[in-house]
Amino acid sequence: MKPTDLFNDLQQKVSEALRNSPAKDIEKNVRSMMTQGFARLDLVTREEFDVQSQVLARTRARLEELEARIAALEARGSGGIPPTPGV
Numbered sequence: 001m002k003p004t005d006l007f008n009d010l011q012q013k014v015s016e017a018l019r020n021s022p023a024k025d026i027e028k029n030v031r032s033m034m035t036q037g038f039a040r041l042d043l044v045t046r047e048e049f050d051v052q053s054q055v056l057a058r059t060r061a062r063l064e065e066l067e068a069r070i071a072a073l074e075a076r077g078s079g080g081i082p083p084t085p086g087v
Contacts, residue, residue, distance in 0.1 A: 044052075
């Protein structure tokens with residue numbers, strides 16, 4: 001018997017043993033339990049997180065722009081005098 005034949009035979013027997021072992025079932029069950037656990041955690045994907053981060057950055061920039069415009073309009077409308085609180 002050639003060494004390559006011996007190696008191929010051994011590889012085939014190991015593969016067959018793993019296919020028939022309970023380890024495969026255990027792995028499948030653990031994956032299933034983890035998937036269910038993650039589903040209950042209400043997680044988001046990295047892609048969704050990145051998209052929302054970009055939306056937040058644009059919203060924050062727009063808010064700062066609008067705050068500056070409001071401040072400029074208030075200063076122009078009151079002749080440079082800041083508005084009195086409660087008036």
